Amino acid sequence: MKQFFRDPDKLRLSRRVLWTACAVTILAGIAAPFLFPEPYEHLHYSWEGWFFSYAVVGFVSFVGLVLLARLLRPILWRSVDFYDDRQPVAGEGEETE
Amino acid sequence: MIDLLAFLAGLPGIVLVLGAFLLPALPVGLRKVAMVALPALSYAHLLRIQDAPPSQRVLVLFGEFELVPVRIDALAMVWGHVFHIVAILGAIYALHVAFRGWEQAAALSYAGTAIGAVFAGDLATLFVYWEATAITSVFLIWSREGGRIGEEGDRDPRLLYRVGMRYLLVQVASGVILLAGVLLRLADHRAFGTDGDPLYFGHLFEGDLSSAPLATLLIFLAFGIKAAFPFLHPWLQDAYPRGTHTGTVFLSAFTTKMAIYALARGFAGTDALIWLGVVMTLFPIPFAVLENDLRKVLSYSLNNQLGFMCVGIGIGTELAINGAAAHAFAHILYKSLLFMSMGAVMYRVGTCRATQLGGLYRKMPWTAAFCVIGAASIAGFPLLSGFVSKSMTISAAAEEHLTWVFLGLLVASAGVMEHSGIKIPAEGFFGPGHGDSPDPDTVEEAPRNMLVAMGIAAFFCIALGVYPELLWSILPYPVDYHAYTAPHVVGQLQLLLFAALAWLVLKKFKLYPQETPGQGADIDVVYRKLAPAAWSATLWAGRPTWSSLLGAGRWLIRGSVAVFYGWTGPRGMFGRSWTVGAVSRWIVFGLGFFLLFLFLWR
Numbered sequence: 094m095k096q097f098f099r100d101p102d103k104l105r106l107s108r109r110v111l112w113t114a115c116a117v118t119i120l121a122g123i124a125a126p127f128l129f130p131e132p133y134e135h136l137h138y139s140w141e142g143w144f145f146s147y148a149v150v151g152f153v154s155f156v157g158l159v160l161l162a163r164l165l166r167p168i169l170w171r172s173v174d175f176y177d178d179r180q181p182v183a184g185e186g187e188e189t190e
Numbered sequence: 191m192i193d194l195l196a197f198l199a200g201l202p203g204i205v206l207v208l209g210a211f212l213l214p215a216l217p218v219g220l221r222k223v224a225m226v227a228l229p230a231l232s233y234a235h236l237l238r239i240q241d242a243p244p245s246q247r248v249l250v251l252f253g254e255f256e257l258v259p260v261r262i263d264a265l266a267m268v269w270g271h272v273f274h275i276v277a278i279l280g281a282i283y284a285l286h287v288a289f290r291g292w293e294q295a296a297a298l299s300y301a302g303t304a305i306g307a308v309f310a311g312d313l314a315t316l317f318v319y320w321e322a323t324a325i326t327s328v329f330l331i332w333s334r335e336g337g338r339i340g341e342e343g344d345r346d347p348r349l350l351y352r353v354g355m356r357y358l359l360v361q362v363a364s365g366v367i368l369l370a371g372v373l374l375r376l377a378d379h380r381a382f383g384t385d386g387d388p389l390y391f392g393h394l395f396e397g398d399l400s401s402a403p404l405a406t407l408l409i410f411l412a413f414g415i416k417a418a419f420p421f422l423h424p425w426l427q428d429a430y431p432r433g434t435h436t437g438t439v440f441l442s443a444f445t446t447k448m449a450i451y452a453l454a455r456g457f458a459g460t461d462a463l464i465w466l467g468v469v470m471t472l473f474p475i476p477f478a479v480l481e482n483d484l485r486k487v488l489s490y491s492l493n494n495q496l497g498f499m500c501v502g503i504g505i506g507t508e509l510a511i512n513g514a515a516a517h518a519f520a521h522i523l524y525k526s527l528l529f530m531s532m533g534a535v536m537y538r539v540g541t542c543r544a545t546q547l548g549g550l551y552r553k554m555p556w557t558a559a560f561c562v563i564g565a566a567s568i569a570g571f572p573l574l575s576g577f578v579s580k581s582m583t584i585s586a587a588a589e590e591h592l593t594w595v596f597l598g599l600l601v602a603s604a605g606v607m608e609h610s611g612i613k614i615p616a617e618g619f620f621g622p623g624h625g626d627s628p629d630p631d632t633v634e635e636a637p638r639n640m641l642v643a644m645g646i647a648a649f650f651c652i653a654l655g656v657y658p659e660l661l662w663s664i665l666p667y668p669v670d671y672h673a674y675t676a677p678h679v680v681g682q683l684q685l686l687l688f689a690a691l692a693w694l695v696l697k698k699f700k701l702y703p704q705e706t707p708g709q710g711a712d713i714d715v716v717y718r719k720l721a722p723a724a725w726s727a728t729l730w731a732g733r734p735t736w737s738s739l740l741g742a743g744r745w746l747i748r749g750s751v752a753v754f755y756g757w758t759g760p761r762g763m764f765g766r767s768w769t770v771g772a773v774s775r776w777i778v779f780g781l782g783f784f785l786l787f788l789f790l791w792r
Contacts, residue, residue: 108694115691118684129676136677137588137596147600151685154604155692162479163703170480171711176718 119145200239200260202270202309205232206277206302210295222285225294229277229301236270236305255376255389258311264666268515269308269451271664272522275650276443277301283530283643284436296329297440304444308451312389313372313409316452320368320412323445324361328354330437331429350432357429361445364415371408378405396459396506410457416449417500418493420469424714426493427477431485431542435533438485442492442529443522450499450518459506467504468595470497471602477710478609480703484542484618485532486710488525491568491610494602495521501599502583505590508667513582516661520575520654524567527647528614531561534636534644535618544613544705548623553633558619560644567651569611569686570603575654577682578661578673585671600685607689617705 122144126133133142140146198204209228216224240262251257262270277298284294303326307319331354372389379388386392395406402410411422418426426446433441457463474490481487495517502514534557535550536542551558567574570581580603587596635641654661662669696702711719729736758764 111687111690111694115684115687118680118687121680122684125676125680132672132675132677137591138593141677141681145684147681147684148688150600151604151607151688152692154601155608155689156696158475158601158605158608159479159692159696159702162476163701165476166480166703169477169710169712170706170708172708175709175711 115148119148122148197259200242201306202236202239202260202262203232203302203305205235206298206305210297210299210302213295213298214292221294225281225285225298226278228298229274229281232302232305233274233278236274240267240270255387256312257314257389258391259315260309261311261391262309264664265455265511265515266308266451268519268664268666269447270305272519273301273305273308273444273447276522276526277305277440279526279530279643279647280436280439280443282646283439283533283640285639286637287434287436292329293333293434293437296326296333297437300326300330300440300444304448307448311391312387313368313375313391314389316391317365317369317372320416320448321362321365323448324358324365327441327445328358328361330433330441331357333437334432334434353429353432357425360415360425364412367408367415368412371405371412374403374405374408378403391455393458394456396457397461399460399462410460413449413452413456414466416445417453418446418449418470418496419466419500420473421713423470423474423493424712427486427489427710427712428714430489430492431483435536439526439529439533442488442525446492446496447518447522450496450503450514453500454503454511454514458503458511460504463500463504464592464595465504467497467500467502468598468602470494470500471599472497472605475602475605475609477712478605478613481609481710482544482705482707483709484544484547484614485529485536487609487613488528488532491528491606491614492525494606494609495525495568497602498580498583498599501595502586505583505586505592507586507590509589509671510583510586512662512665512667512669512671513579513584513586515665516579516582519661519664520567520579520651523647523650523654524564524575527560527564527644527651528568528610530640530644530647531557531564532614532618534640537640538633538636542618543707544617544621545707547618548621549619550633551619553631554619554635556641557636557644558615560641560648561618562615563648563651565611565615567655569607570682571686572674572679572682573652573655575651575661577655578658579654581673581678581682582671603685604689607686608693611686612690612693 126142126144136142206228209224209231213221213224213228239260280297280301281294284297287293300323303319303322307316307323310316310319331350334350375388378384394409395402399407399410415422415425430438430441453463471494474493478487478490478494481490499514499517499521502510502517504510532542534554535547538554539547539550541547563574567576570576584596584599584603587599636644658673662671693702756762760766
């Protein structure tokens with residue numbers, strides 16, 4: 094039962110593809126203002142034109158949101174039978190009925 | 191009679207509603223044909239009547255007011271198109287289901303009433319459809335095949351009954367609040383003689399909501415409940431993951447988007463919607479990150495997408511309203527695609543919990559591929575529908591220089607990438623598998639009809655992304671917008687790919703939360719935990735009073751029973767047997783008294 098994210102070769106390949114794609118978008122961010130200067134003149138905020146701005150926004154927001162979720166976990170995450178009407182699924186905690 | 195027929199023939203969605211009633215009467219073989227043919231017919235019917243001049247449409251007089259049961263214009267047609275498309279897709283998707291009577295009929299009549307609602311030209315008609323969608327849709331939850339009582343969590347029939355009742359209560363309450371608002375509007379009209387027909391469902395309000403009259407606030411609240419505003423939302427995440435695997439596809443498409451339409455019609459330019467929308471795009475994200483049930487993840491993601499539409503409606507410019515409408519159109523298609531793929535997993539594996547799934551892509555490659563297309567669409571990858579529609583709203587925010595709103599929506603876009611773009615396909619199909627995952631080798635690919643429905647939805651996701659003019663041609667306002675500019679494409683790709691990179695990095699450092707069984711405690715703890723607890727606490731605290739009241743009541747009842755028994759019991763006056771002599775004595779006595787009385791009275 095070989096599975097996608099357990100197969101080290103495929104895993105390494107998909108990681109490499111992602112890293113390369115990220116690098117390509119950064120290169121595109123550097124090159125695009127020279128290749129297509131016209132739309133870059135109509136941006137609403139000047140920082141939108143920086144070659145790395147959206148990469149930072151994406152990375153930082155993602156990390157921030159996931160860490161926020163981790164932080165909130167003790168408050169938000171409850172057992173399967175938290176609400177009384179919920180019967181536990183096999184393998185999902187103890188029978189409480 | 192002819193008038194009634196002409197009136198009925200002019201109602202959009204009527205084919206679906208009447209057809210749904212006929213469906214159970216058809217021979218079994220014809221039912222499946224009718225399932226797909228009815229929405230298609232209804233679409234053809236709508237396209238035919240949309241060209242009829244408004245003068246030919248029937249108006250109904252309602253006392254001194256005029257009802258407009260049908261109003262077809264560009265804004266409503268956006269929803270008219272997509273509601274029909276998704277009804278056809280949902281019907282194809284459900285073809286493999288054995289006809290159990292009411293599920294399919296409920297699905298079609300639900301679609302029909304939602305379509306009727308978006309073409310309602312007055313608030314009274316809207317109210318009727320508003321409630322009808324609630325009543326028809328609850329059967330999509332109650333049709334779920336229940337297991338034995340207490341068996342297999344989600345399929346416990348008692349649980350499904352309660353979920354349905356909670357859903358119905360909230361939905362009907364929304365309708366009742368709408369009715370209260372409409373009646374207050376009529377009263378205001380009588381009292382203050384406000385301009386225009388108070389029943390007409392046009393633009394109701396814009397600007398600062400704190401200056402709105404109570405009637406308008408009530409209508410806003412009614413729309414807000416069905417649009418799943420923050421704190422009014424938990425009915426959505428409670429009910430949608432509990433629908434049948436085919437029913438949730440319908441559920442996800444209609445109710446909330448009908449409310450979004452109502453907001454776009456009535457409250458475009460209402461400032462409060464901007465901030466409500468931003469909160470709506472952000473608050474579901476932590477829940478979606480933690481959630482284990484993937485259909486519940488999609489429900490939170492649905493809530494977050496509604497936020498984007500609310501922001502667009504709140505901004506209220508032509509670009510923003512176009513953005514909200516385009517987003518509703520694109521969203522209905524990719525969200526139903528995602529719910530279809532998860533429904534296929536549920537159908538084949540029996541569960542949608544991430545902790546019980548893994549490695550399904552090998553046996554369900556088509557479903558996995560369609561799911562990835564849906565996930566990439568909702569995340570907003572270029573060349574897919576989400577990219578062109580979402581960016582319109584975000585650009586509208588930037589154009590109005592709403593910097594914080596703009597940033598909030600960008601952060602939310604990264605969040606969408608997390609829970610819908612990565613988590614759904616990764617946990618659903620490519621996950622490493624968990625202890626109690628079924629062996630993927632025993633799982634089969636989804637039935638062919640499901641694949642066809644998913645394939646068509648995926649086709650729309652790609653077609654609208656590659657050729658957005660198709661979408662823009664049906665938007666309410668003329669479009670002067672270019673999605674595919676270099677900064678936009680590069681920026682969006684950077685945002686999404688670096689978000690994916692962040693996922694990889696967080697996984698590597700073991701900072702990404704593990705999927706665990708359990709459930710999120712949303713704001714519904716207030717009415718599912720706190721309110722019942724408060725009620726029993728009140729009962730407990732009031733026990734002395736209660737028991738003395740109870741004692742007094744018991745004493746009263748016991749006393750009256752004893753007195754009554756004394757009269758009518760075996761030894762009582764009315765109960766015991768009397769001798770003839772005693773009876774005749776009483777009769778003589780009575781007659782004598784009567785005669786005396788007559789004599790004295792005369």
